[in-house]
Amino acid sequence: MNIRPDSSIKRPDRRGTAALGATHSTSRVKADIVIAGGGLAACVVAMRLAEQGERVALIEAGENICGNHTWSFHRTDLDPSDYRRLGPVIAHEWPGQKVIFPRFTRSLTTPYASITSDALRQAVYATENIETLENMRVEEMRDSGVTLGDGSRIDASCVIDGRGFAPMEGLKLGFQKFVGVEVELGRPHGESVPTIMDASVDQKDGYRFIYVLPLSPTRVLIEDTRYSDEGTLEFEALQSDILAYAANRGWVVKQLIRTENGILPIALAHDAEAHWSRVPSHLAPIGMRAALFHPTTGYSLPIAIDTANLIATLKRPLTTAAVRKAVEEYALATNQQQAFFRFLNRMLFRAAAPRKRYVVLQRFYRLPQALIQRFYAGRIRPTDKLRIVAGKPPVPIQKAVRCVSEARALAGE
Ligand SMILES: Cc1cc2nc3c(=O)[nH]c(=O)nc-3n(C[C@H](O)[C@H](O)[C@H](O)COP(=O)(O)OP(=O)(O)OC[C@H]3O[C@@H](n4cnc5c(N)ncnc54)[C@H](O)[C@@H]3O)c2cc1C
Known part of the structure; x- marks a missing residue:
């Protein structure tokens, strides 16, 4: 030693x-x-x-x-x-979190x-x-x-x-790409918990949402995220979309502190x-x-x-x-x-039209909080899987059926 x-x-x-x-x-x-x-x-x-x-x-x-x-x-x-x-x-650390979709806003008590x-x-x-x-x-x-x-x-x-x-x-992939901008605001933003997804924004380049972490009463990290088929990032375009979002929220940016960006793999089949x-x-x-x-x-x-x-x-x-x-x-x-997660990803990327991908998440976020927690922790139960897929699928049924087979996805079908 x-x-x-x-x-x-x-x-x-x-x-x-x-x-x-x-x-x-x-x-x-x-x-x-x-x-x-x-x-x-x-x-x-x-x-x-x-x-x-x-x-x-x-x-x-x-x-x-x-x-x-x-x-x-x-x-x-x-x-x-x-x-x-x-x-x-x-x-x-925050005591909770929230999500915003076109049809509803939900507060969750899951600490972040x-x-x-x-x-x-x-x-x-x-x-x-x-x-x-x-x-x-x-x-x-x-x-x-x-x-x-x-x-x-x-x-x-x-x-x-x-x-x-x-x-x-x-390993067949889609992408989660994002730019984050940490800014100091001229006035308090009034947010007390993170917004994990604000999907009320224009749905361009796949499933798009804004992620907001309130770091202090006047400081926020704002990320523009897209679940996209393309693994390329237009940094300036996303950064200006973030600043437009801030302006839309009435947040006056006093200082740009730092930026970060990433293109993360989303597994469709492995x-x-x-x-x-x-x-x-x-x-x-x-x-x-x-x-x-x-x-x-x-x-x-x-x-x-x-x-x-x-x-x-x-x-x-x-x-x-x-x-x-x-x-x-x-x-x-x-x-x-993780096979079930990859199936859901195939539904998101292959069955839903890019501008309609948000509907899959909007439906998911109506499920019980404990299930959502298990989903993020990667520890879903068989009954959770049933609840997630039960009812009318949020994507065209024929396309959803084609997503079931991972072998087909691996073969590039
Ligand atoms: C901006 C951003 C935000 C993210 N946010 C989150 C988040 O909120 N939560 C989360 O869980 N994940 C997040 N991720 C994803 C997470 O960062 C990655 O999953 C994680 O970094 C992967 O860890 P890793 O150690 O496997 O690889 P990496 O963190 O990528 O580390 C690999 C390291 O190896 C080094 N390296 C490569 N080749 C060599 C070599 N030959 N010799 C020596 N060094 C080498 C690289 O320089 C690099 O530093 C985020 C990613 C990004 C880009």
């Missing part, structure tokens, strides 16, 4: 600036666990293992670990113990929370057993170590692949068995690299936490093979449980 910091491995600046420049060195470092990628899944797993006394090397190709996100979740997505553990990085990239980054930097290398690419991964962009190697008994999403054969059979045996992927995300929201925080808990229970010393086996089994089981 030994990391040897030397001239090539600089201790990260605890204030969060990129302390590791492109230092080229061939020196070697040893760690128990090396994680390629310093994104959400990698950081959550690294913190969980470091808490158990493991020494973790986290290697991030970008300037900083954790990127530039606001990661949100429903409090009911997590077990209470996981929620408590996440406590120090929770930047905002966000963690920010900055909060998670600082927590990782402050964790004793984690050594972070930024601006450093992992060029090669073996089951016993990695080779970095500067030619140096780090050996470890356990190497985890957290390099983020990569297109996969056998042959996970075939995917895993193609993942080289020396790799142990986690997070998006392992297609571990909620098929309908594209979010992955709760699943990353489950993965961290799973790895935390494995026998020591941890090995790449043991992590690979455990995560593969978990991913295959999760994929089976």
Whole structure:
């Protein structure tokens, strides 16, 4: 259990600036666990293992670990113990949430929370057993170590692949794309809880809604989101739509604080068995690299936490093979449980006309709150599935029937 910091491995600046420049060195470092990628899944797993006394090397190709996100979740997505553990990085919490559709507005009492990239980054930097290398690419991964962009190697008994999403054969996708703008307003906005979806807006480019997080009495994060067939983002157009939305709400923008954007995968069909059979045996992927995300929201925080808990229970010393086996089994089981979500996604993307996709969600949000909570947590019951599909479908019946077969969707029909 030994990391040897030397001239090539600089201790990260605890204030969060990129302390590791492109230092080229061939020196070697040893760690128990090396994680390629310093994104959400990698950081959550690294913190969980470091808490158990493991020494973790986290290697991030970008300037900083954790990127530039606001990661949100429903409090009911997590077990209470996981929620408590996440406590120090929770930047905002709200006691409820609401949704707005053309036909109704609904308030829900499900608490909502966000963690920010900055909060998670600082927590990782402050964790004793984690050594972070930024601006450093992992060029090669073996089951016993990695080779970095500067030619140096780090050996470890356990190497985890957290390099983020990569297109996969056998994974058919739609997209959830969005731009978020955090603004300071001239006057209080009067919002006390997040608006998870305001779908009363013009339905262009698929299912479109505005997401509003009130961060302080005068500060809001406003996101324009589209469930679209196209995985391309016109940043300026969405940003100006956001500012138009703010103006329409009577919000006077005093200052633009920051922006964020993303194109998240929405799974329509997934042959996970075939995917895993193609993942080289020396790799142990986690997070998006392992297609571990909620098929309908594209979010992955709760699943990353489950993965961290799973790895935390494995026998020591941890090995790449043991992590690979455990995560593969978990991913295959999760994929089976998610089949119904992919069916609903096919209904949304393939059966509903783009401008009418909102009707599917409008109908869903009339269901009981507890069911909605289980849906977001990815833990729906057989009776929930029946309730979701019962009655007259909100899309043409013939098209809905064609969406039933995942095999057909995989075959591109
Ligand atoms: C703006 C935005 C907002 C979001 N909001 C939410 C939300 O509210 N809730 C939620 O659950 N999800 C949200 N998501 C989705 C969530 O961010 C992703 O699902 C999550 O980041 C995936 O985690 P990951 O660790 O698998 O991959 P990533 O976070 O993408 O991390 C992968 C990391 O690996 C690094 N990397 C890649 N190749 C190499 C290499 N060769 N060597 C070293 N490093 C490498 C990348 O630079 C990157 O930092 C959001 C996404 C975006 C873009």
